[in-house]
Amino acid sequence: MSKRQYHHGELRNTLLDAAEVLVRENGVVGWSLREASARVGVSPSAAYHHFTSRDALVNALSVRVLARLGERMSSAAAQAAGPGVDTQQGIIAAGCAYVRWALEDPAVARLAFGFGAQDSEAMIAPHPHDVIEAELDRLVATGALNATARPGAEFAIWAAMHGLATLLADGLMILDGPEAADLQTERLLRAVLTGLTQETAPSQGRPTAHSAHTERRTRRQGNSTPDEPSATAPTRLQ
Amino acid sequence: MSKRQYHHGELRNTLLDAAEVLVRENGVVGWSLREASARVGVSPSAAYHHFTSRDALVNALSVRVLARLGERMSSAAAQAAGPGVDTQQGIIAAGCAYVRWALEDPAVARLAFGFGAQDSEAMIAPHPHDVIEAELDRLVATGALNATARPGAEFAIWAAMHGLATLLADGLMILDGPEAADLQTERLLRAVLTGLTQETAPSQGRPTAHSAHTERRTRRQGNSTPDEPSATAPTRLQ
DNA sequence: GCTTGATCTTAACAGTGTTCAGATTAAGTG
DNA sequence: CACTTAATCTGAACACTGTTAAGATCAAGC
Numbered sequence: 001m002s003k004r005q006y007h008h009g010e011l012r013n014t015l016l017d018a019a020e021v022l023v024r025e026n027g028v029v030g031w032s033l034r035e036a037s038a039r040v041g042v043s044p045s046a047a048y049h050h051f052t053s054r055d056a057l058v059n060a061l062s063v064r065v066l067a068r069l070g071e072r073m074s075s076a077a078a079q080a081a082g083p084g085v086d087t088q089q090g091i092i093a094a095g096c097a098y099v100r101w102a103l104e105d106p107a108v109a110r111l112a113f114g115f116g117a118q119d120s121e122a123m124i125a126p127h128p129h130d131v132i133e134a135e136l137d138r139l140v141a142t143g144a145l146n147a148t149a150r151p152g153a154e155f156a157i158w159a160a161m162h163g164l165a166t167l168l169a170d171g172l173m174i175l176d177g178p179e180a181a182d183l184q185t186e187r188l189l190r191a192v193l194t195g196l197t198q199e200t201a202p203s204q205g206r207p208t209a210h211s212a213h214t215e216r217r218t219r220r221q222g223n224s225t226p227d228e229p230s231a232t233a234p235t236r237l238q
Numbered sequence: 239m240s241k242r243q244y245h246h247g248e249l250r251n252t253l254l255d256a257a258e259v260l261v262r263e264n265g266v267v268g269w270s271l272r273e274a275s276a277r278v279g280v281s282p283s284a285a286y287h288h289f290t291s292r293d294a295l296v297n298a299l300s301v302r303v304l305a306r307l308g309e310r311m312s313s314a315a316a317q318a319a320g321p322g323v324d325t326q327q328g329i330i331a332a333g334c335a336y337v338r339w340a341l342e343d344p345a346v347a348r349l350a351f352g353f354g355a356q357d358s359e360a361m362i363a364p365h366p367h368d369v370i371e372a373e374l375d376r377l378v379a380t381g382a383l384n385a386t387a388r389p390g391a392e393f394a395i396w397a398a399m400h401g402l403a404t405l406l407a408d409g410l411m412i413l414d415g416p417e418a419a420d421l422q423t424e425r426l427l428r429a430v431l432t433g434l435t436q437e438t439a440p441s442q443g444r445p446t447a448h449s450a451h452t453e454r455r456t457r458r459q460g461n462s463t464p465d466e467p468s469a470t471a472p473t474r475l476q
Numbered sequence: 477g478c479t480t481g482a483t484c485t486t487a488a489c490a491g492t493g494t495t496c497a498g499a500t501t502a503a504g505t506g
Numbered sequence: 507c508a509c510t511t512a513a514t515c516t517g518a519a520c521a522c523t524g525t526t527a528a529g530a531t532c533a534a535g536c
Contacts, residue, residue, distance in 0.1 A: 163401025191433025208418035
């Protein structure tokens with residue numbers, strides 16, 4: 001409703017703010033670029049000088065939101081890891097932050113997860129996947145996790161917390177109260193960690209999985225002339 | 239392109255078929271009711287005699303698709319469970335079916351997961367959640383899973399496979415080949431199962447979680463006069 | 477004060493979901 | 507068979523959407 005028509009250099013962020021509120025109010029698809037522009041006091045076409053399309057706005061929002069999640073996770077992990085406390089508390093705290101976020105802001109979480117792989121330019125740091133990797137490395141360093149079980153363990157842990165988060169955000173799973181989320185997360189992550197520690201066979205398949213986020217980073221840093229783009233493109237396997 | 243204008247009693251299914259193809263071609267939101275109607279050779283408003291809205295069509299499609307997934311899971315579990323084979327093979331086969339489905343048909347999987355909780359009338363049988371519960375009960379019966387770890391274990395297992403499935407369907411995680419999905423699924427589920435078996439504390443929180451699908455079924459069968467609808471409605475906690 | 481580049485507006489286009497009054501069809505009744 | 511009837515589909519219209527193009531407006535630097 002603000003009638004100021006000229007947001008110099010700030011229209012981009014202001015539009016992202018409005019879009020985030022709209023997502024929270026009406027869901028991922030229950031709003032229009034026109035409505036977001038109107039709320040900011042600007043004509044619809046003004047938005048096209050900052051975003052090439054509505055999808056670009058949504059992608060930018062998902063990047064902003066995923067970065068916030070990564071910071072919440074890493075700070076939660078840092079805060080939980082004290083001297084003398086259970087070594088697993090770090091990654092459990094990160095997982096609880098992940099799941100609570102999906103529970104408290106489900107519409108935004110659905111947007112972030114659904115569009116999180118589509119912006120091939122933006123760099124999210126720290127990405128949730130990075131936080132998990134760092135905590136797992138810490139577990140290996142302290143001896144709490146078997147080094148032979150380390151390769152690929154990130155995906156087991158990530159899948160576990162991501163499954164809880166999306167089941168809750170999508171309303172497929174319902175909890176009795178907010179503290180139930182922490183209990184479920186801790187139980188699941190502890191189970192995965194002890195299960196990984198006691199693996200007998202050294203996981204025959206080696207690194208068979210990649211994170212789309214890590215793929216993008218290595219592609220940018222390493223060989224700038226991609227010889228085999230087919231391996232990195234997130235296309236349908238089958 | 240079929241010019242037949244009168245699909246007696248079959249327009250509903252024909253529209254669902256067309257919508258499913260469109261989802262596969264253009265994604266969850268990259269198509270219109272009008273286009274689906276046109277492909278079937280019918281005017282847009284004809285669809286409104288079978289679905290109250292576009293969302294209703296999408297919901298019906300998600301119900302049909304989720305039921306197919308449940309059957310794939312249960313038949314995979316039944317086929318894997320033979321005499322003398324590892325007891326865990328049943329639930330692992332079900333999990334592999336779940337994850338492979340998301341990998342092979344990601345757009346349809348995203349639709350099913352995203353809209354799977356919104357249709358409060360339809361009954362999905364067997365629901366994936368049911369298949370998991372049945373397999374876990376079998377594990378307890380054969381002694382492969384500790385009975386004290388059984389309550390709530392369904393959600394740990396469900397979250398694990400659902401996390402893999404959604405990470406793959408959304409393109410956040412990328413696999414090197416189709417067989418990698420089975421390896422990852424088996425590794426993760428085995429870890430969760432052995433982790434659950436070796437739990438020391440009897441999971442303090444008792445049944446703190448529900449499946450939205452189970453909620454609906456018990457609400458329909460049990461007390462037809464719901465005294466406390468707030469506990470069953472999948473609303474946002476906190 | 478005037479130029480300049482960034483920023484925003486107005487107007488328009490094609491396409492969308494949805495509704496409603498009326499036409500068309502298939503099937504059953506006498 | 508003719509005729510009713512209920513199911514089924516059409517056509518036109520409404521408000522709204524994403525997007526684009528040409529032009530107006532602003533903030534700042536020479």
